[in-house]
Amino acid sequence: MTSATPAPAKRIAHRSAGALAFLLIASFWLSTVVSELFGSHATVAAVKQTILYAMIVLIPALAVTGATGFSLAGGRGGGRVDAKRRRMPFIAANGILILVPSAVFLAMKAQAGSFDTSFYAVQAVELVAGAVNLTLIGRNIADGLAMTGRLRRRRPA
Secondary structure (H helix, E strand, C coil), X not given: CCCCCCCHHHHHHHHHHHHHHHHHHHHHHHHHHHHHHXXXXXXXXHHHHHHHHHHHHHHHHHHHHHHXXXXXXXXXXXXHHHHHHHHHHHHHHHHHHHHHHXXXXXXXXXXXXXXXXXXXXXXXXXXXXXXXXXXXXXXHHHHHHHHCCCCCCCCCC
């Protein structure tokens, strides 16, 4: 194996961790919206607590995705690689500065039964930040698939 060919295990780890992170964030977002629209306060509290516990899986998945992505890219640069690199600090900062603290705050408020203005304000911020991360991670996935030839862009007619 040459140094230009990444180890299959590293590629599998990158793809698996990235897909897991994306699916977890999507499930957090969707379960939040559904529980808020159709569930009781007890359901919302259960969803918030589950999201908080699932961070134990999400945070390492994001770390593995980032680390293996940087390793797979090596010294390469160019359009899609550079775009993915530029998105990663925003994804990480959004998660560390907004999503994780929001999850902790919302779980604590929900467990206390305190569904007040601050709960819903933070909930709104969390939903927007989650949608931003889903969009950015989705673009990284699309760029990764395009780089490997698994996703082909349609040409305009």
